[in-house]
Every structure is written in C-alpha cells, then in structure tokens.
Amino acid sequence: AQSVTQLGSHVSVSEGALVLLRCNYSSSVPPYLFWYVQYPNQGLQLLLKYTSAATLVKGINGFEAEFKKSETSFHLTKPSAHMSDAAEYFCAVSGYNQGGKLIFGQGTELSVKP
Amino acid sequence: DTAVSQTPKYLVTQMGNDKSIKCEQNLGHDTMYWYKQDSKKFLKIMFSYNNKELIINETVPNRFSPKSPDKAHLNLHINSLELGDSAVYFCASSQEPSGLSYNEQFFGPGTRLTVL
Numbered sequence: 001a002q003s004v005t006q007l008g009s010h011v012s013v014s015e016g017a018l019v020l021l022r023c024n025y026s027s028s029v030p031p032y033l034f035w036y037v038q039y040p041n042q043g044l045q046l047l048l049k050y051t052s053a054a055t056l057v058k059g060i061n062g063f064e065a066e067f068k069k070s071e072t073s074f075h076l077t078k079p080s081a082h083m084s085d086a087a088e089y090f091c092a093v094s095g096y097n098q099g100g101k102l103i104f105g106q107g108t109e110l111s112v113k114p
Numbered sequence: 115d116t117a118v119s120q121t122p123k124y125l126v127t128q129m130g131n132d133k134s135i136k137c138e139q140n141l142g143h144d145t146m147y148w149y150k151q152d153s154k155k156f157l158k159i160m161f162s163y164n165n166k167e168l169i170i171n172e173t174v175p176n177r178f179s180p181k182s183p184d185k186a187h188l189n190l191h192i193n194s195l196e197l198g199d200s201a202v203y204f205c206a207s208s209q210e211p212s213g214l215s216y217n218e219q220f221f222g223p224g225t226r227l228t229v230l
Contacts, residue, residue, distance in 0.1 A: 032216040043118070043204055043221030044157075051216040088155060099169040100145050100210040102219065104157040 002027045002093045006105035014113045019063075019078040021108045023091030026072065031093050033074040034102065035065055038088040047089075050074060061085070086112045117141050118222040120205050126228045127195055134191045135225045137205030145169070145210040146188035147219065148180060151202040163188055164210060192227075200229045 007022040025031055032051045036044040048059025055067040065076045074091060091105040118139045127133055139146060147170075148160040162170040163182040177193045188205060205222040 034218075036221075038155075041224075043223050044206075044219075045221070046218045049216065049218065090157065094216065096216075099164070100147065100162055100208055100217070100219065101159055101170050103159075107155045107157075 002029075002031070002095060002098075002103045004091050004093050004103055004105035006089075006091050006108050008108055009106065010109045010111070012111040012113060013081045015083055016080050019076070019081045019085065019110065021076040021089050021091075021110065023065075023074045023076065023105060024072050025074060025091070025093045027093055027095055029095035029098075031095055033065075033067060034092040034094070035059065035063070035074075035076050036090045036092060036104075038090065038107075040087070044090065047076070081110075081112045083112050083114065086110055118205055118207055118220050120203075120222040120225050122225060123223065124226050124228075126230065128230055129195055129197060131195050132191070132193045133195060133227070134189055135203055135205075135227075137188045137190070137222055139186055139205075139207040139220070139222075141207055141209075141220060143207040143209045143220070144185060145208050146182065146185075147206040147208075148188065148190050149204040149206060149221075151204060151224070153201070157204070161188075161190075195227075195229045197229050200227055202226050 003026045034049045035047040050067045058064045092102040145164045147162045161180045166182045179191045182188045202224045206219040208217045208219040
C-alpha cells in the first residue's frame with residue numbers, strides 16, 4: 001500500500017524567501033515520487049519527479065526536491081519565492097508496475113506575500 | 115494545440131440526471147486516467163485505461179462508467195447523479211510501457227460538475 005502526507009495545508013512566505021513544502025510517503029515497493037503544481041482553475045503540471053536515479057532532483061521554475069529514504073521524505077524547496085509561485089502543490093507516489101496509479105497527498109497551498 | 119482537452123468545462127445539472135464528460139489527448143499516449151478532485155482539493159484516481167483496456171477501477175460506484183473508443187479518447191458517463199458527485203473531474207494521459215508508472219501524467223483543464 002502507498003500513501004502520502006503533506007505537512008501543512010497552507011504555507012505563507014514572503015517574496016524572495018525560501019520555500020519549503022514537506023512531503024512524507026509510505027510505500028511497500030520502491031517509490032516513484034512526484035511534485036505537481038496546480039494554478040487556480042487549471043489542471044496539474046509536473047514540477048519534478050524521482051524515479052530511483054539521483055536523489056536530488058531539479059525541476060522547472062527553480063524548484064528542487066531531495067529523496068531521503070531513511071526519512072521517507074521528498075520535500076520540495078525553492079531558494080527564493082516569486083509571486084508567480086502562489087499555487088496549490090501536490091506530492092504524489094507511485095510504484096513499479098502500478099499501472100500509472102498516482103496516490104496524491106492532500107495538497108499544500110502556497111501564498112507569497114509581497 | 116491543447117495536449118489534453120476536456121468538454122465541457124462546466125456542467126450544472128439536477129440530481130438524478132445522466133451526464134457525460136469527454137476527454138481527448140493528442141500526445142500519442144497509451145494510457146488515460148480519470149481523477150476526481152473534491153471540494154477540499156483532494157485528488158483521487160477513479161479509472162485508468164491502457165490501449166482501450168481498463169487497468170484501474172478504484173472502488174467507484176457503478177453509476178460511473180468510463181468508455182475508451184480509441185487510445186486518444188476516454189469518456190466518463192455518470193448515471194443518476196447525486197449531490198456528492200459535485201467535484202472537479204480531471205482527465206490525464208501518460209505513456210506507460212508495461213505499466214512502469216514513472217512517466218509524467220499530463221492533465222486536462224478539468225470539468226467542474228455541480229449537482230443541484
């Protein structure tokens with residue numbers, strides 16, 4: 001069985017500040033991990049993914065995430081927040097031969113203050 | 115060109131009615147999905163099809179019936195609509211050789227269904 005927990009349903013940062021969105025997973029098989037972003041009234045867009053290669057993964061828009069097996073975590077970071085980063089962020093887990101099934105966390109809404 | 119498109123974007127209907135949502139992808143992918151996003155923004159997979167074959171069917175009431183006429187299309191028909199069916203429904207697609215599950219899923223813009 002697989003599950004994802006995102007700590008904090010809402011995170012607020014100032015423009016230029018570090019963004020840290022937390023994700024912990026549980027998986028009975030080696031996990032594939034994803035971060036998706038959803039802008040208001042839009043579909044989801046992939047930010048980055050981990051598929052058992054490098055543990056530090058770089059994505060689009062300056063985001064990156066580090067896979068830590070010992071901590072079962074896959075936290076998303078960005079050194080300097082921009083107003084355009086305000087959106088809903090979803091962490092998701094899948095696994096080998098799962099037919100593409102993504103299990104999503106409950107989402108974290110990121111607000112960026114000027 | 116839109117990669118994954120859904121119609122309609124908004125759907126308002128009465129309880130008990132039957133409605134359909136259509137999805138098309140022009141990415142040449144072999145796997146398509148339906149997800150439901152509830153009012154708290156929680157996303158849950160409902161179905162997936164690989165090359166027109168049903169692969170995932172997640173404890174969804176049998177009032178929901180997906181149909182995939184070809185690889186590029188996956189429609190969702192809902193019978194006897196209930197208040198609890200109100201949600202945003204997202205279609206997605208990916209290329210999943212042998213169901214490996216690590217490829218990016220491309221999402222459509224969503225269909226907001228409101229049942230009155």
